[in-house]
Amino acid sequence: MANKRNRTLVIIGGREDKLGEKVILREIAQRIGAGKLVVATVATRHPHEMYEEYEHVFRRLGVHHIAWLDIERRADAMSDRSIKVMEDATAIFFTGGDQLRITSQLGDTPVFHRVVEIYEHGGLVAGTSAGASVMGETMLISGSGNESHRIGENLGMAPGLGLIGCVVIDQHFAERGRMGRLLGSIAQNPKNIGIGIDEGTAIVIEGGRQLYVLGSGAVYIIDGSGVTESNIADGKEGSTLSIYDLKLHVLSQGDKFDLQKRRPGLVSTAEAIHVEQTNGLEH
Amino acid sequence: MANKRNRTLVIIGGREDKLGEKVILREIAQRIGAGKLVVATVATRHPHEMYEEYEHVFRRLGVHHIAWLDIERRADAMSDRSIKVMEDATAIFFTGGDQLRITSQLGDTPVFHRVVEIYEHGGLVAGTSAGASVMGETMLISGSGNESHRIGENLGMAPGLGLIGCVVIDQHFAERGRMGRLLGSIAQNPKNIGIGIDEGTAIVIEGGRQLYVLGSGAVYIIDGSGVTESNIADGKEGSTLSIYDLKLHVLSQGDKFDLQKRRPGLVSTAEAIHVEQTNGLEH
Numbered sequence: 298m299a300n301k302r303n304r305t306l307v308i309i310g311g312r313e314d315k316l317g318e319k320v321i322l323r324e325i326a327q328r329i330g331a332g333k334l335v336v337a338t339v340a341t342r343h344p345h346e347m348y349e350e351y352e353h354v355f356r357r358l359g360v361h362h363i364a365w366l367d368i369e370r371r372a373d374a375m376s377d378r379s380i381k382v383m384e385d386a387t388a389i390f391f392t393g394g395d396q397l398r399i400t401s402q403l404g405d406t407p408v409f410h411r412v413v414e415i416y417e418h419g420g421l422v423a424g425t426s427a428g429a430s431v432m433g434e435t436m437l438i439s440g441s442g443n444e445s446h447r448i449g450e451n452l453g454m455a456p457g458l459g460l461i462g463c464v465v466i467d468q469h470f471a472e473r474g475r476m477g478r479l480l481g482s483i484a485q486n487p488k489n490i491g492i493g494i495d496e497g498t499a500i501v502i503e504g505g506r507q508l509y510v511l512g513s514g515a516v517y518i519i520d521g522s523g524v525t526e527s528n529i530a531d532g533k534e535g536s537t538l539s540i541y542d543l544k545l546h547v548l549s550q551g552d553k554f555d556l557q558k559r560r561p562g563l564v565s566t567a568e569a570i571h572v573e574q575t576n577g578l579e580h
Numbered sequence: 581m582a583n584k585r586n587r588t589l590v591i592i593g594g595r596e597d598k599l600g601e602k603v604i605l606r607e608i609a610q611r612i613g614a615g616k617l618v619v620a621t622v623a624t625r626h627p628h629e630m631y632e633e634y635e636h637v638f639r640r641l642g643v644h645h646i647a648w649l650d651i652e653r654r655a656d657a658m659s660d661r662s663i664k665v666m667e668d669a670t671a672i673f674f675t676g677g678d679q680l681r682i683t684s685q686l687g688d689t690p691v692f693h694r695v696v697e698i699y700e701h702g703g704l705v706a707g708t709s710a711g712a713s714v715m716g717e718t719m720l721i722s723g724s725g726n727e728s729h730r731i732g733e734n735l736g737m738a739p740g741l742g743l744i745g746c747v748v749i750d751q752h753f754a755e756r757g758r759m760g761r762l763l764g765s766i767a768q769n770p771k772n773i774g775i776g777i778d779e780g781t782a783i784v785i786e787g788g789r790q791l792y793v794l795g796s797g798a799v800y801i802i803d804g805s806g807v808t809e810s811n812i813a814d815g816k817e818g819s820t821l822s823i824y825d826l827k828l829h830v831l832s833q834g835d836k837f838d839l840q841k842r843r844p845g846l847v848s849t850a851e852a853i854h855v856e857q858t859n860g861l862e863h
Contacts, residue, residue, distance in 0.1 A: 445798035474757030515728035515820040
């Protein structure tokens with residue numbers, strides 16, 4: 298269990314299926330098995346309703362040990378009560394809401410250090426929507442949809458939880474037309490890989506490196522390592538972003554991506570069986 | 581004048597500025613000079629209002645010879661009256677509306693052949709919105725915005741006017757979240773370069789090869805020539821598009837793109853002076 302290579306992130310683009318096949322939540326449930334899941338509602342202003350909803354779905358999917366991490370202010374993330382909730386946890390699920398609520402209330406608290414510990418010891422950390430954005434070292438917190446990025450405008454970045462390095466994650470991706478803002482964030486520092494996740498779609502990252510796509514939508518991978526020119530630093534304020542030689546991969550369920558090699562690929566039969574077994578599509 | 585290398589297309593992503601600096605329409609006007617402009621309202625169901633609007637703007641920008649090509653049915657595109665309107669024309673401007681109205685009413689008519697002749701003899705053909713889409717050999721006619729492309733769904737293609745080969749043009753690009761549908765059309769045949777043009781933005785293509793960006797938004801160039809894998813032909817109906825190794829360039833005013841070499845670049849000082857002179861930014 299205490300195997301760093303087993304550590305898993307499940308990063309969901311929002312609006313994951315909770316009523317139908319539940320491909321994504323089923324995958325999470327099967328990976329948790331007999332372990333203990335903590336549902337963290339820190340991002341939302343409706344923590345009670347949201348906890349009840351996920352508690353219900355995960356219980357139906359066979360997770361028996363579920364606890365509620367109800368953090369409404371930063372002091373809650375330092376309380377004995379919260380530490381106790383985290384005890385023996387093997388998995389954390391961050392709900393949607395506002396990503397700044399997650400990082401501002403958890404950053405450097407005992408609860409946060411426990412999240413990292415669980416993850417580093419082979420546990421699972423999942424998050425949807427705001428809970429997805431916080432996974433990277435830097436996260437998008439604002440920026441208009443359906444708009445090309447303009448120099449000096451409309452893009453807010455903030456430090457995330459940092460569970461996965463060198464990526465910037467965006468969610469509700471195609472649905473909210475967020476290509477422009479993700480391109481803006483990658484132009485800022487092309488060392489990061491831009492990952493845009495559609496609603497109803499997730500990436501599973503195993504061992505901090507191998508990424509699999511699950512769900513009904515697409516995942517857009519923007520690799521800026523070959524960028525030859527951009528006006529992000531010197532462009533006139535208000536002019537639109539110009540950037541040459543990005544690599545773009547569009548992935549869907551059945552695809553994987555190696556974050557180290559920056560290469561996409563088809564999930565092999567052996568891996569596919571694993572995925573199908575764990576997400577229950579065999580039933 | 582009768583020089584094929586001078587032939588020019590001005591392809592606008594819709595909603596070009598008609599009240600402010602008018603960078604795009606000014607460029608068109610200055611290229612027309614003392615020539616004769618025909619405004620073709622075939623795409624729209626409000627031809628009269630639309631002609632009056634463009635007639636007014638172009639006249640203020642110094643174009644003195646302006647004629648109205650008012651085609652409401654295919655027979656109009658074969659009439660002596662229309663042929664007469666086209667006489668001595670050196671430039672055509674296609675307004676917005678429905679691109680299928682343009683191609684279904686003009687395709688293989690005397691008016692269409694005259695458009696080609698004007699263009700091939702060093703003339704200018706411009707179009708906005710629907711009038712932009714028709715420029716390529718194949719054009720997008722339907723496909724949802726803010727959605728990833730799904731195999732076998734929501735993408736309508738039709739034969740365009742074919743004034744420029746090996747491109748698929750989409751308009752209102754960032755504003756309507758059309759990355760998904762343009763990617764779908766490029767996946768169908770990666771020989772084509774996908775060109776997504778924002779509102780208020782245009783590409784000027786000189787000699788069928790060299791492309792310049794004008795206006796306030798961005799132009800997205802999708803080059804599929806390096807694509808290594810895609811599920812467009814064999815993917816399950818309804819699953820989202822998967823495609824690896826696209827090249828993406830985002831261009832703004834000051835950028836150019838060589839359609840033959842498929843390479844972007846900055847507009848040089850010499851070229852920039854030309855653009856500034858012709859679009860009147862020096863005043």
